[in-house]
Amino acid sequence: MIKTKLTEMLEIKHPIIQAGMGPYNTTKLSAAVSNAGGLGIISSIGMGVVALGFKPLFGFENLSPREQMLSSIDKVKNLTKDSQGIFGINVPVxxxxxxxxxxxxxxALEARETDSEIAKRLKVVITSAGNPEPYVESIKESGAFHFHVVPSPYHAQKVEKMGTDIVIASGHEGGGHVAYDPVHTMVLLPAVVRSVKIPVVGAGGFCDGTTLAAALALGAVGIQMGTRFIATQESEFLSSYKNYIRDINDTRDTLVAKGLFGNLRYLKNPAVLKMVELAKSGASEEEQFNFEIQSLEAIEAGDVEKSAMPGGEVAGRIKEIPRVKDLVEGIVKEAEEIIKVKLPKLIV
Ligand SMILES: Cc1cc2nc3c(=O)[nH]c(=O)nc-3n(C[C@H](O)[C@H](O)[C@H](O)COP(=O)(O)O)c2cc1C
Structure with missing residues (x-):
């Protein structure tokens, strides 16, 4: 077992967070991670798209964001009843x-207030991609922990002042949204750790025991993984997406493309190359937006050639599609061996 401030704070077994991955549905995935002793996270962008005028994708229903969130929380609560697992939500702001x-x-705060079981087990709200200030007070008042994803020591210090409990330092190798300034985890994580008093979790590039051990050595209290958790048996992502990650053999097979909602790291394929071309050729916002929507629909249909699939550089290191429990336990076991057996041998 590895005990850190993260495992102590949340009373979870392993210092591993499954990343929020909107617009995809991670209800079953978050339950599996929570059952395995990590922190499962319900993703929420897909819950908001109906309110923004789009048809629901990825198993979300034609419900308001509030109803959709309450329904997902209820599902995760029921799927984790036996393990009494701990979970949270991610909301980009x-x-x-x-x-x-x-x-x-x-x-989510309403669900905590009205259901004591949820209050006990939905412990964390992770915000990202914006300024969380308007939300921190109400999250803390409800008794939940607030974590925020940051791309720099500057942002970490800002949210520390707001009362945030933990910052997640997210490096440029990560899948999905990346910051405009391309600072990678190896530099970012120890810099953020040094800049604040609150605990720091590392994100971007983590997938196994070696990288968990490295994160702890860099001063982190745990890791958050996105791409690695996509390629698991229980994740809701289609097998075509999971297999695409598994079959990538090169750490160069991702690229950052500028979409309408900022820079995202994608798995390299013809659809993403076309997206880059569109942006370069000065296509209108409407054209780019339509392309992004078509790409999401192609992901849902399992058409990998037409899908722009977000994914991190770490895809090049992922070779199998394990069950979540085996993955999480394997990562911790490998990290323990490195810390307890391999590294001490280096000291003479
Ligand atoms: C498919 C996908 C969707 C993502 N969507 C979100 C999101 O909705 N909110 C968020 O905070 N981060 C999002 N991210 C970033 C992840 O939360 C996480 O920080 C990142 O995946 C870590 O890097 P890794 O992919 O190397 O593990 C997404 C990442 C992926 C791969």
Missing amino acids: AVEFQSVAGELINA
């Missing part, structure tokens, strides 16, 4: 998403 972010966060 970017300007484009602000109209629904408050509704989603309030729904």
Whole structure:
């Protein structure tokens, strides 16, 4: 067992967080991670798209963000009843998403208030991609912990002052949204650790025991993994997406493309190369937006050639699609061996 401030704070077994991965549905995945002793996270962007005028994708229903959030929380609560696992939600608070972010966060706080089981086990609200200030007070008042994803020591210090409990330092190798300044985990994580008094979790590039041990050596209290958890048996991502990650053999097979909602790291394929071309050729915002929507629909249909699939550089290190429990326990066991057996032998 590895005990850190993260495992102590949340009373979880392993210092491993499954990343929020909106617009995809991670209800079953978060339950599996929570059952395995990590922190499972319900993703929420997909819950907001209906309110923004789009049809629901990835198993989300035609419900308001509030109803959708309450329904997902209820599902995870039921799927984790036996293990009494701990879970949380991720809500990006970017300007484009602000109209629904408050509704989603309030729904989770409402569920905590009205259901003692949820209050006991939905312990964390992770915000990302914007300024969390309008939400921190209500999250803390409800008794939940607030974590925020940051791309720099500057942002970490800002949210520390707001009362945030933990910052997640997210490096440029990560899948999905990346910051405009391309600072990678090896530099970012220890810099953020040094800049604040609150605990820091590392994100971007983590997938196994070696990288967990490295994160702890860099001063982190745990890791958050996105791409690695996509390629698991229980994740809701289609097998075509999971297999695509498993079959990538080169750590160069991702690229960052500028979409309408900022920079995202994608698995390299013809659809993403076309997306880059569109942006370079000065295509209108409408054209780019339509392309992104078509790509999401292609992901849902399992058409990998037409899908722009977010994924991190670490895809090049992922070779199998394990069960979540085996993955999480394997990572911790490998990290323990490195810390307890391999590294001490280096000291003479
Ligand atoms: C498919 C996908 C969707 C993502 N969506 C979100 C999101 O909705 N909110 C968020 O905070 N981060 C999102 N991210 C970033 C992850 O939370 C996480 O920080 C990142 O995946 C870590 O890097 P890794 O992929 O190397 O593990 C997403 C990542 C992926 C791969």
